[in-house]
Amino acid sequence: MSDRPADLRVHDFEEVDSGIPAEEAIAEAARCLQCKKPACVDGCPVGIDIPGFIRCIEDGDFRSAIGIIKESNMLPAVCGRVCPQEVQCEGECILGVKDKPIAIGSLERFLADWERENGIEIPELAEKRSERIAVVGSGPAGLTAAAELARNGFSVTIFEAFHEPGGVLTYGIPEFRLPKEVVQAEISEVKRLGVEIRTNYLVGRSLPVEELLSYDAIILATGAGLPAFMGIPGENQIGVYSANEFLTRVNLLHADAFPHHDTPVKKGRSVVVIGGGNVAMDAARVAKRMGADVTLVYRRRREDMPARLVEAHHAEEEGIRFLCCTNPTRILGEGTVTGVEVVSMDMCELDDSGRPSAKPIPGSEYIIPADVVIEAIGQSPNPLLIRMIEGLVREKKGNLLVDESGKTTVPKIYAAGDVATGAATVILAMGAAKTAADAVCRMLTEE
Amino acid sequence: MYTITAASALAENVYEAWISAPHVSRHAEAGQFLVLRIDETGERIPLTISGVDGDLVRIIFMTVGTTTRKLAALKKGDTILDVVGPLGQPTEVKRYGTCVLVGGGVGIACLPIIAKALKTAGNTVIGIIGARNKDLLILEDEMQSVCDELIITTDDGSYGIKGFAAGPLKEICETRPPDAVWVIGPAIMMKVTSGVTKPFGIRTFVSLNPIMVDGTGMCGSCRVVVGGETRFACVDGPEFDAHEVNFDLLMSRQRFYTDEEKESAAHHTGGCGCGGHH
Numbered sequence: 001m002s003d004r005p006a007d008l009r010v011h012d013f014e015e016v017d018s019g020i021p022a023e024e025a026i027a028e029a030a031r032c033l034q035c036k037k038p039a040c041v042d043g044c045p046v047g048i049d050i051p052g053f054i055r056c057i058e059d060g061d062f063r064s065a066i067g068i069i070k071e072s073n074m075l076p077a078v079c080g081r082v083c084p085q086e087v088q089c090e091g092e093c094i095l096g097v098k099d100k101p102i103a104i105g106s107l108e109r110f111l112a113d114w115e116r117e118n119g120i121e122i123p124e125l126a127e128k129r130s131e132r133i134a135v136v137g138s139g140p141a142g143l144t145a146a147a148e149l150a151r152n153g154f155s156v157t158i159f160e161a162f163h164e165p166g167g168v169l170t171y172g173i174p175e176f177r178l179p180k181e182v183v184q185a186e187i188s189e190v191k192r193l194g195v196e197i198r199t200n201y202l203v204g205r206s207l208p209v210e211e212l213l214s215y216d217a218i219i220l221a222t223g224a225g226l227p228a229f230m231g232i233p234g235e236n237q238i239g240v241y242s243a244n245e246f247l248t249r250v251n252l253l254h255a256d257a258f259p260h261h262d263t264p265v266k267k268g269r270s271v272v273v274i275g276g277g278n279v280a281m282d283a284a285r286v287a288k289r290m291g292a293d294v295t296l297v298y299r300r301r302r303e304d305m306p307a308r309l310v311e312a313h314h315a316e317e318e319g320i321r322f323l324c325c326t327n328p329t330r331i332l333g334e335g336t337v338t339g340v341e342v343v344s345m346d347m348c349e350l351d352d353s354g355r356p357s358a359k360p361i362p363g364s365e366y367i368i369p370a371d372v373v374i375e376a377i378g379q380s381p382n383p384l385l386i387r388m389i390e391g392l393v394r395e396k397k398g399n400l401l402v403d404e405s406g407k408t409t410v411p412k413i414y415a416a417g418d419v420a421t422g423a424a425t426v427i428l429a430m431g432a433a434k435t436a437a438d439a440v441c442r443m444l445t446e447e
Numbered sequence: 448m449y450t451i452t453a454a455s456a457l458a459e460n461v462y463e464a465w466i467s468a469p470h471v472s473r474h475a476e477a478g479q480f481l482v483l484r485i486d487e488t489g490e491r492i493p494l495t496i497s498g499v500d501g502d503l504v505r506i507i508f509m510t511v512g513t514t515t516r517k518l519a520a521l522k523k524g525d526t527i528l529d530v531v532g533p534l535g536q537p538t539e540v541k542r543y544g545t546c547v548l549v550g551g552g553v554g555i556a557c558l559p560i561i562a563k564a565l566k567t568a569g570n571t572v573i574g575i576i577g578a579r580n581k582d583l584l585i586l587e588d589e590m591q592s593v594c595d596e597l598i599i600t601t602d603d604g605s606y607g608i609k610g611f612a613a614g615p616l617k618e619i620c621e622t623r624p625p626d627a628v629w630v631i632g633p634a635i636m637m638k639v640t641s642g643v644t645k646p647f648g649i650r651t652f653v654s655l656n657p658i659m660v661d662g663t664g665m666c667g668s669c670r671v672v673v674g675g676e677t678r679f680a681c682v683d684g685p686e687f688d689a690h691e692v693n694f695d696l697l698m699s700r701q702r703f704y705t706d707e708e709k710e711s712a713a714h715h716t717g718g719c720g721c722g723g724h725h
Binding site: 161162163199200201202205206207208225226227229236237238241242244245248249253254258259260261262263264266335382383384 | 470471474484488489490491513514528529530531532533534660661663664665666667668670672677682696699700702703704707708710711713714715
């Protein structure tokens with residue numbers, strides 16, 4: 001990893017980590033023990049042959065190395081940047097016990113960036129088949145499923161409601177963490193496999209359900225786009241955003257460049273971000289880059305934050321103030337936000353998620369002045385389309401009920417990614433999408 | 448890219464455009480809207496679908512900000528980069544009996560498509576359309592052709608009955624109470640006018656027009672409070688029970704970007720946007 005200095009990078013949206021050069025990649029690869037039973041592969045949700053591609057890097061054969069990754073993962077430039085490697089591949093690396101684990105994420109990213117500069121090779125496609133498949137949503141799950149099915153010869157159309165494909169990779173994750181040029185390159189690769197992407201198409205509306213059901217198979221990859229609000233007093237005031245809205249305005253519609261771009265956003269002098277996940281970090285760091293003084297309020301302890309370690313670390317480096325064990329009780333103002341009242345929290349016994357549950361300490365309330373408040377407390381699946389398809393079963397949190405292959409309760413409809421799991425990571429969505437694509441493939445070829 | 452096939456001015460600052468967007472037009476129902484983005488640097492704005500003809504959809508808009516001003520400058524043959532729709536829940540069309548449709552200003556644009564649908568469902572449709580003055584009144588002929596009865600009001604009395612649309616609506620409620628009422632126009636007009644039907648207990652709908660981004664339920668920009676509950680106008684609405692809507696909150700949230708709108712206007716027109724008050 002080679003991070004640009006924090007005091008420099010908070011003034012722009014360029015990538016924080018500028019990647020590693022070839023010599024460094026080869027040296028890092030040489031540290032790999034090439035375990036006979038590689039635990040790292042078990043830790044990878046898409047099962048990449050990690051020792052295999054690392055050996056090729058060591059030999060300087062980058063072309064073969066990226067080929068190995070792409071057998072399992074069509075979006076390596078994205079995953080190398082946004083996977084929580086510390087709890088996946090790198091978390092399992094045996095070297096990590098005494099020393100630092102192999103920087104698998106950095107190596108993956110290095111190869112993907114190398115390939116983008118040196119010409120992308122498109123994998124061989126299976127013979128063209130007549131079956132048509134509809135994929136709803138063009139985020140990581142949709143792109144992965146579409147790529148897998150296209151490689152198997154199917155005719156695949158992705159429907160995207162936004163004007164640009166990429167889902168959360170486009171509207172959610174900021175440029176400084178995942179450059180849009182990288183996302184666009186990986187999307188073009190999916191298109192080169194023959195996948196058609198129709199933007200501005202809201203399935204259920206622009207494409208009625210009857211027409212959707214005329215496809216031979218359907219993969220729902222609509223993500224978890226419905227933002228949760230805390231439900232505390234004052235949150236409908238001017239200056240209060242869901243992280244989804246704040247990030248969409250900046251990442252997708254370039255509100256940071258207002259008025260050159262027409263979409264406005266309240267940049268804020270004092271911004272309070274509520275939450276402790278990656279989305280909260282993204283929102284806080286975007287606000288910081290637009291010139292605000294930013295405080296992040298999280299109800300549990302620093303070590304309980306669900307964000308990737310490196311994101312929380314980067315956020316702190318960039319001067320985001322963390323107020324842990326603190327929870328908002330109301331948002332103040334008379335129509336326009338002036339502050340947030342918070343209460344200190346006491347950590348109690350562990351809850352279902354293994355994290356301590358937090359209880360407010362009576363009388364510990366105090367006020368943080370703020371002119372913008374961003375709530376990043378989670379998202380659930382958007383129920384719009386799900387409600388229109390008869391027979392789909394939703395679970396408690398609105399997630400679609402699926403079996404281990406991603407099959408829903410309606411014949412020939414599969415689901416993958418956050419719509420089935422609830423808000424999770426890019427790589428878990430991709431893993432589930434591969435599984436669902438394989439199941440669709442079997443269903444259509446074994447009939 | 449979506450091509451404009453016809454564009455014209457209907458009144459001062461009010462424009463009409465027909466856009467070729469089959470994926471929207473073929474599935475649009477009364478009461479729904481679309482979201483458009485004119486060009487690469489454009490913002491996404493919602494506009495009611497005010498008519499459909501084959502592959503074409505009609506929008507009618509008033510120039511209030513940067514996007515509507517840009518839109519007004521487009522001519523036949525020009526293109527719009529993005530159009531998504533139809534969005535929102537359609538009007539609850541069924542056989543009510545007698546329906547009154549009240550439109551104020553550019554809000555009249557929403558009415559013909561709803562009037563047609565209600566008429567087809569077997570209702571008697573009375574239209575009340577109001578404007579500040581005669582020159583600002585739009586769609587009179589079209590409303591005349593789809594309504595069983597049409598009442599016109601102008602604030603200054605330059606045409607039709609002098610006063611607000613609330614006047615004749617109240618009279619109708621008193622003399623021959625209708626079974627359902629729609630009130631569509633500026634938020635303040637909807638608040639005041641729909642208040643008229645409340646004492647009579649007549650089911651009344653309003654179509655809310657908060658600020659939106661995606662229009663598909665993923666940002667929460669358009670949140671409104673109806674019956675004490677926060678709802679998203681883009682997917683739960685845009686039509687809601689008028690007597691449950693918190694209009695003051697709607698009006699407050701519509702002013703979210705007042706300062707930015709001035710800044711944007713100044714940027715696009717070259718001036719500072721202050722009207723010479725520096």
